Amino acid sequence: ExxxxxxxxxxxxxxxxxxxxxxxxREIESAKVSLPLGGKVETIRGGENVESMQxxxxxxxxxxxxxxxxxxxxxxxxxxxxxGDVVRWGADFVTASASECCAACAAxxxxxxxxxxxxxxxxxxxxxxxxxxxxxxxxxxxPWADVDLLQGQSNLWTSGVISPRPENIQNTDSKSAxxxxxxxxxxxxxxxVASSTAHFQLRTVEGAIxxxxxxxxxxxxxxxxxxxxxxLDAQDSHDARAIDDTQAAATKRAARPPPEPxxxxxxxxxxxxxxxxxxxxxxxxxxxxxxxxxxxxGPPYALLQGHLKPRGVRVNHAAKPDTGQSAHxxxxxxxxxxxxxxxxxxxxxxxxxxPEWGTGHTVFAEVLSTDMAVVDAIMARPLRVSNWGAINATxxxxxxxxxxxxxxxxQE
Numbered sequence: 001e002x003x004x005x006x007x008x009x010x011x012x013x014x015x016x017x018x019x020x021x022x023x024x025x026r027e028i029e030s031a032k033v034s035l036p037l038g039g040k041v042e043t044i045r046g047g048e049n050v051e052s053m054q055x056x057x058x059x060x061x062x063x064x065x066x067x068x069x070x071x072x073x074x075x076x077x078x079x080x081x082x083x084g085d086v087v088r089w090g091a092d093f094v095t096a097s098a099s100e101c102c103a104a105c106a107a108x109x110x111x112x113x114x115x116x117x118x119x120x121x122x123x124x125x126x127x128x129x130x131x132x133x134x135x136x137x138x139x140x141x142x143p144w145a146d147v148d149l150l151q152g153q154s155n156l157w158t159s160g161v162i163s164p165r166p167e168n169i170q171n172t173d174s175k176s177a178x179x180x181x182x183x184x185x186x187x188x189x190x191x192x193v194a195s196s197t198a199h200f201q202l203r204t205v206e207g208a209i210x211x212x213x214x215x216x217x218x219x220x221x222x223x224x225x226x227x228x229x230x231x232l233d234a235q236d237s238h239d240a241r242a243i244d245d246t247q248a249a250a251t252k253r254a255a256r257p258p259p260e261p262x263x264x265x266x267x268x269x270x271x272x273x274x275x276x277x278x279x280x281x282x283x284x285x286x287x288x289x290x291x292x293x294x295x296x297x298g299p300p301y302a303l304l305q306g307h308l309k310p311r312g313v314r315v316n317h318a319a320k321p322d323t324g325q326s327a328h329x330x331x332x333x334x335x336x337x338x339x340x341x342x343x344x345x346x347x348x349x350x351x352x353x354x355p356e357w358g359t360g361h362t363v364f365a366e367v368l369s370t371d372m373a374v375v376d377a378i379m380a381r382p383l384r385v386s387n388w389g390a391i392n393a394t395x396x397x398x399x400x401x402x403x404x405x406x407x408x409x410x411q412e
Contacts, residue, residue: 074102075165078123079286080150081157083330083359084138087114090122094133098123098158101135106162108137116162117143123158131156146330149355155290198368198407200229202271202306203258204400206381207374209349210407211336211365217326221364224319224344229406231313259401267401270311274399276379277301279352292356293391300394302352304375309345310404318343321362328359334372336365349375 076098087108095101101121108116120136122128143161150159198210213222261267277300282288289295309315321343322328331337331354339346341360349367367375382397 074099074106074160074162076102076158076160077147077151078158079152079154080147080159081120081154081358082118082138082140082143082147082150082159082161084118084140084143085325086136087116087139088135088137090120090131090134090136093135093137095121095135096133097121098160101137102160102162104135105137105160109162115139118159118161120157120159122156124156127156141325146355149330149332149353152286153284153290153355199365200225200404200406202402203405204273204374204378204402205258205260206377206400207371208258209371209374209402210368212368213365214327214363217324217329218322218362218364220320220322221327221338221343221362224315225308225364228309228313228315229404231315232310232404235312256403259403261398261400263398266399268399269307270401271307271309271403272399272401273304273306273378274396275303275305275348275393276381276383276396277303277305277351277394278379278383283352284355290356297354297356299392301391302354303348303350304378305339305346305348306402307345308347308404318345319362319364322364325359327362327364329363330355330359331357331361331363334367334369335363336367337361337363351375351379 088104093104095104098121101119105116105119108114116137116139118138118140120138122131122134125132128134143163144166147161197212199213200211202209202211213225215222259267277298279302280298280300282296283298283302285296290297292298292301319338329335331350333350333352335350336347337350338344338361339348343362347364378396378400381400383394384397385392386395387393
């Protein structure tokens with residue numbers, strides 16, 4: 001898992017996504033459209049007023065004026081880059097303003113073929129450079145998902161959604177939000193996971209970390225974890241059959257002490273935590289550069305990383321890819337994802353929200369809220385900084401081994 005993961009979602013999608021759009025940029029630009037929500041073009045500012053953005057050329061002076069349209073508003077979020085599947089690439093589609101980009105999205109939404117409900121426009125002429133005016137048309141299953149994390153976190157982009165704004169999405173000043181921990185800071189509450197929903201645990205000398213699999217959202221990854229647990233059950237029963245009594249397996253493993261770290265012979269394979277990146281105080285602070293190389297996104301990089309495949313277990317393949325947007329949310333504190341954008345067995349636990357990565361990782365589990373205290377205890381162990389080529393990574397001086405066990409009633 002590298003430090004960046006990429007804050008530029010549109011540029012990453014340029015490499016991987018097809019447009020699915022029909023017609024030239026000129027045809028879309030010249031289409032006679034009325035914004036489907038009508039009313040005015042509403043701008044939701046992330047700590048910057050309209051006048052200052054007009055002075056910098058980020059938006060046109062008439063962008064927030066009334067428009068004669070049908071039934072609502074084209075909602076614009078400054079300093080925000082929303083993810084989504086690309087309907088039309090911005091690399092070959094440039095508009096003069098955010099409102100024109102929104103109108104193009106609205107036209108595509110009503111036309112034949114690929115639909116658009118989210119748009120992203122490169123707003124800052126100086127920072128965008130050659131990309132200034134690029135208009136990316138996208139589609140999302142839930143266009144307002146994770147807006148609370150993404151709003152105000154981009155220096156380059158303005159985004160919008162052509163559907164009504166939910167009541168819980170407010171006009172938030174991004175600087176004050178980060179300071180109070182409601183944006184991407186380390187004080188973000190972890191995903192609320194009740195103990196009765198936990199499926200398995202990582203047992204360490206610091207305590208057990210119980211996790212709930214996201215079986216509906218990431219079924220292939222969840223199936224891989226269950227296959228590993230079944231292989232461990234078979235190994236424990238000393239035959240080739242996975243035992244059916246998961247409570248017996250949990251009781252048997254719970255009776256064993258967790259593996260001890262050994263500084264003289266550090267574990268180098270099997271289940272272990274080896275990378276521990278604390279959350280810097282300036283994490284997500286918009287006053288810092290939008291960068292992962294000395295900016296608001298590290299280093300260090302706000303994650304605890306490890307390896308999930310036990311030694312000797314006969315599972316010789318990675319998890320099958322999980323498709324669909326629900327498998328790839330914007331990562332919040334307490335979420336567990338495969339590292340490096342791959343399918344395991346290396347994984348990480350997020351210590352803070354990561355809007356800079358967009359939706360580039362498969363999130364297959366979540367840590368129980370109370371067990372994040374165990375994660376924090378692991379982060380307090382001795383650390384060192386090592387050069388990994390592209391980044392300087394923070395490692396545990398002595399890797400911390402763990403074992404895997406299902407969670408039965410005795411552990412809930």
